[in-house]
Amino acid sequence: MAVAEQIRPTTDALLKTEAPKRPRNLGQFLRWLLLFIGGIAMVMPIVYMLSTSLKWPHEVYNLKLIPDEPTIENYTYVLEDGRFYWWFVNSLVIALITTVCNVIFDSLVGYTLCKFRFPGRYIIFIAILSTLMIPTEMLVIPWYLMSQQFGWLDTYWGIMFPGLMTAFGTFLMKQFFETVPDDFIEAARIDGLNELQIWWIVAMPLVKPALAALAIFVFLGNWTAFIWPLIVTNSVEMYTLPVGLSSFGDEADVAWELIMTGAAISTIPTLIVFLIFQRFIIRGVVMAGLKG
Amino acid sequence: MANLILRDLVKTYDKTEVLHSINLEVEDGEFVVFVGPSGCGKSTTLRMIAGLEEITSGVIEIDGRVVNNLEPKDRDIAMVFQNYAIYPHMSVRKNIGFGLRSSNAPKPEKEKRIEEVATLLGMNDLLDRKPSQLSGGQRQRVAIGRAMVRDPAVFLFDEPLSNLDAQLRTQMRLEIKKLHQRVGSTIVFVTHDQVEAMTMADRIVIMKDGHIQQVGTPAEVYHAPANIFVATFIGAPAMNMIPGRVNGGGAVTLATGGTVQLGGALPEGRDIIIGIRPEDLLPGETPGVLRGEVNVREPLGHETLIYVGTSEGDVIAKADGRTPPEIGEVVSLGAHPDNIHVFDAATGEALA
Numbered sequence: 001m002a003v004a005e006q007i008r009p010t011t012d013a014l015l016k017t018e019a020p021k022r023p024r025n026l027g028q029f030l031r032w033l034l035l036f037i038g039g040i041a042m043v044m045p046i047v048y049m050l051s052t053s054l055k056w057p058h059e060v061y062n063l064k065l066i067p068d069e070p071t072i073e074n075y076t077y078v079l080e081d082g083r084f085y086w087w088f089v090n091s092l093v094i095a096l097i098t099t100v101c102n103v104i105f106d107s108l109v110g111y112t113l114c115k116f117r118f119p120g121r122y123i124i125f126i127a128i129l130s131t132l133m134i135p136t137e138m139l140v141i142p143w144y145l146m147s148q149q150f151g152w153l154d155t156y157w158g159i160m161f162p163g164l165m166t167a168f169g170t171f172l173m174k175q176f177f178e179t180v181p182d183d184f185i186e187a188a189r190i191d192g193l194n195e196l197q198i199w200w201i202v203a204m205p206l207v208k209p210a211l212a213a214l215a216i217f218v219f220l221g222n223w224t225a226f227i228w229p230l231i232v233t234n235s236v237e238m239y240t241l242p243v244g245l246s247s248f249g250d251e252a253d254v255a256w257e258l259i260m261t262g263a264a265i266s267t268i269p270t271l272i273v274f275l276i277f278q279r280f281i282i283r284g285v286v287m288a289g290l291k292g
Numbered sequence: 293m294a295n296l297i298l299r300d301l302v303k304t305y306d307k308t309e310v311l312h313s314i315n316l317e318v319e320d321g322e323f324v325v326f327v328g329p330s331g332c333g334k335s336t337t338l339r340m341i342a343g344l345e346e347i348t349s350g351v352i353e354i355d356g357r358v359v360n361n362l363e364p365k366d367r368d369i370a371m372v373f374q375n376y377a378i379y380p381h382m383s384v385r386k387n388i389g390f391g392l393r394s395s396n397a398p399k400p401e402k403e404k405r406i407e408e409v410a411t412l413l414g415m416n417d418l419l420d421r422k423p424s425q426l427s428g429g430q431r432q433r434v435a436i437g438r439a440m441v442r443d444p445a446v447f448l449f450d451e452p453l454s455n456l457d458a459q460l461r462t463q464m465r466l467e468i469k470k471l472h473q474r475v476g477s478t479i480v481f482v483t484h485d486q487v488e489a490m491t492m493a494d495r496i497v498i499m500k501d502g503h504i505q506q507v508g509t510p511a512e513v514y515h516a517p518a519n520i521f522v523a524t525f526i527g528a529p530a531m532n533m534i535p536g537r538v539n540g541g542g543a544v545t546l547a548t549g550g551t552v553q554l555g556g557a558l559p560e561g562r563d564i565i566i567g568i569r570p571e572d573l574l575p576g577e578t579p580g581v582l583r584g585e586v587n588v589r590e591p592l593g594h595e596t597l598i599y600v601g602t603s604e605g606d607v608i609a610k611a612d613g614r615t616p617p618e619i620g621e622v623v624s625l626g627a628h629p630d631n632i633h634v635f636d637a638a639t640g641e642a643l644a
Contacts, residue, residue, distance in 0.1 A: 183373040186344050191393060192365035
């Protein structure tokens with residue numbers, strides 16, 4: 001009995017501390033609710049895309065999520081259409097080459113701006129940064145004129161050249177190279193490496209998370225790019241996936257079911273990239289403090 | 293192994309001169325320690341020797357060869373950095389072997405060399421580990437191994453023990469000293485810790501504000517400091533400094549009121565500062581130099597530091613560890629004339 005008496009105050013105290021949990025749970029519930037609504041808003045277009053890709057043309061404007069007569073006819077049509085492969089390959093080649101170039105050039109410039117002291121370094125960095133403020137829509141005219149002058153219209157080079165190096169990537173890499181201690185660079189210099197070797201063997205492995213984040217941003221950005229490839233390409237064979245998909249249909253009607261089918265297939269590489277590199281994407285966004 | 297000569301070495305940043313005509317000769321196999329407070333130019337000097345900082349004027353010679361315009365890799369030096377600078381993405385084996393990348397030696401020979409260095413440093417079991425799996429002391433050993441593997445003419449150490457805890461620092465200090473005795477390399481070691489300098493060096497170079505204050509063996513800089521800065525910088529607790537004026541016959545009247553009889557011919561009427569190390573300032577010693585009340589006691593076991601309040605401020609003396617004077621007790625402190633250092637009050641230079 002005495003023991004029970006001794007325990008009771010403790011139990012009462014515990015019960016008292018349980019009480020304030022309610023508001024916390026409510027707050028948590030509201031947070032979850034908001035996240036749920038946000039999640040639905042994000043996922044719905046994708047669900048709707050998949051749903052439409054499984055519909056017959058006459059059902060497209062029916063907003064039902066589950067088609068009355070589901071079909072994979074659209075997938076068969078798109079995959080049997082030779083153009084789709086061309087567009088897929090074009091997009092893949094362009095996205096991969098641009099990604100590799102960005103990883104190399106952005107990190108080279110970022111490294112140089114970060115680790116070398118030379119006159120005008122700060123001005124160059126500010127000049128590169130200031131290009132972030134110019135919207136793509138403004139740049140397409142000079143890009144187009146350049147492409148025309150150099151004969152790059154309707155070529156891979158024409159599609160890729162504006163994105164082979166980016167101000168965002170340079171900024172991201174410069175910030176990351178700041179975290180590489182100068183001692184590492186100097187130790188490598190004493191050990192006999194030249195500057196290019198130091199960049200490649202010592203500095204680059206130390207900024208792998210940033211490189212992965214940059215690669216993902218650049219790949220996804222180029223995979224989904226629309227305006228510039230639309231302007232610079234003329235022939236159907238040179239279209240990228242987004243441009244090609246938008247061309248499904250004719251002047252009288254847009255074949256939404258085919259566009260959605262193509263879009264669904266084109267998300268597969270994006271999904272693979274996301275699933276493999278999800279950790280790096282989150283880290284990259286957090287570290288850069290910017291959206292890719 | 294090689295000798296190292298610095299001749300009229302000057303360094304300026306923009307228009308500010310930070311190193312003023314440094315002259316030094318380091319003998320083959322000598323262990324020289326640069327010591328001084330932050331900003332004194334010791335690390336800058338070391339980086340200039342390494343080729344990581346440009347030389348404004350002057351000459352650096354390594355093994356009889358002027359290296360002023362040589363790249364760091366061509367100077368035949370190896371450097372151990374304060375932050376170890378071992379590459380986190382490489383194993384211990386690769387880190388140690390990194391210094392051999394530019395060597396034309398065949399791979400088996402390089403492997404053998406890595407094993408030899410690892411054996412010397414007692415790291416054979418750790419060769420396949422990454423730096424993140426090592427303790428601070430082990431990382432420091434890897435950094436030393438990477439320097440050793442190239443068998444350079446001169447080893448440069450830039451405050452390599454600063455990031456270690458006190459116990460490990462003492463251990464590594466001993467290991468580096470043993471290593472030097474075993475391999476007999478020429479070593480230039482930079483530190484701000486005077487204990488490190490005293491315990492490791494064959495000769496100490498004491499620097500302040502870009503000037504060399506004194507070069508000498510640990511005993512020389514301790515027992516015969518060249519000026520007030522050296523006298524107070526070397527030794528812990530610092531030397532007591534008491535102003536005074538020379539009277540006739542070698543007698544000095546102190547600002548605290550006491551009188552000290554010094555040998556040697558000092559010009560009468562000259563303002564001087566006398567310096568007495570705490571261990572030389574003993575309670576009850578005659579002739580008494582100072583008199584005051586014990587304010588604070590710091591027991592260290594074998595001895596007790598006592599802070600004695602005099603009219604010129606606190607002085608520190610060392611008393612017996614078992615029966616130290618009580619707080620509040622008035623003590624008379626004295627020193628043997630041979631243990632009293634005399635400095636010019638105007639220039640701070642040693643007079644006797």
